[in-house]
Amino acid sequence: MHDNVIDRSKEITILEVLDRVLNKGVIITGDIVISVADIDLVYLGIKLMLSSVETMEQVKSGK
C-alpha cells in the first residue's frame, strides 16, 4: 500500500474516533460540559446535541 494511502487511512481513523466520542454514544441528560482548546467553557443545554468541534467554534464566534 502506498504511504500516502496509509497516512490518509490513519487520519480518517482519528477522525472516526473524534466523531464517535463527540457525536455518538449515550447522552446523559444533565449538563454536557465541554470547552474547545483555549476557547472559554461552553455549557450545552440538555436538549442540545454537540455535532462537532467545528460547530462549537461557530457557536462561540456567533457565526
Add this chain to the structure above:
Amino acid sequence: MDQIIYSIVSVKKQHRELNALLVELKGISGADLYDVFFDDITAIVSNIHRNNVVASRPNIIEYAEVIETLSQQFTLLPVRFGSVMESTDVIIKMLGRNYAEIQSNLRKVENKVEFGLKVFCDPQNAGADTATIALLSSSGENSPDSRHSVYRNYLDKKLQEHRIKERHLAQIDLVIRDITDAFAHLNPLHKFQKMITAANIINDLLLLGKDKKRELVLAVEELQKKYKDLQLLLTGPWPPYNFVDFKII
C-alpha cells in the same frame, strides 16, 4: 468534585476483573478511574473539574482508549464525551432511574461490535459530470436566438443536473443493495448514510457478532474486487457508539 462518565458497563460476576483493569487504566489527564455501581451495572468515572473538560485531541483519545479497553472484556454503552455529574450519589440515582432501558440496550449490544464501511468514488469521475453540465450550459449562447437560449439553457442545465443526480443516487442504491446482500450471512444491523460528501458516497455502520470480523473482511474484499472504480474503507471493531444513541435522565 465533578465526575466525568466514560461508559456504563454490564458487570455480572466479573467485579474482580473490572477492578484489576481499572487499576491499570488511567482516565483524562492521568486521572484514576472508579466504578459507581447500581446492581449489576456500573458507571466508569474519573474525578474532573468542569473547567478541564476540554475537547482537545489528547483528551478525546484518552477518553476513547478507556472505552476501547473496557469494551474488550465487558459489554458496555459508550457515553458521549462531556457527560459530567456532580457526585457519586447523583450517578447512582441516574443508574437506578434508567436501569430497565440501560439493561435493554446492553442486551442489544452484548457480544457485538461496530464496524464502519466508507465508500468513496473517484472525484475525477464526478468532474466529468460537471464538465458535461458546463458544456450543455454554454451551448447555444452565441446562437441567433439568444433571448430564448438564456432560459432554455438554464432549463437544460437544471434538467441535466437533476438527471445526473438521479442516476448517481440510483447507482448508490445499487451499491447499498450489493453491500446488504454481501453481508447478509453475518446477520448485521445496518445504518446507511448516502452522499456524505461528493467523494464519500456511502457510510455503512454495522453491528455484528464479535466473532464475525474475518468473514466481514473477506466480504469487503470481494466487494472491492467487484467495484474497482470505488474505494472501500473498513474501520473497526469499535465499541457500539452508533447503536446506543439514546438519552437517559
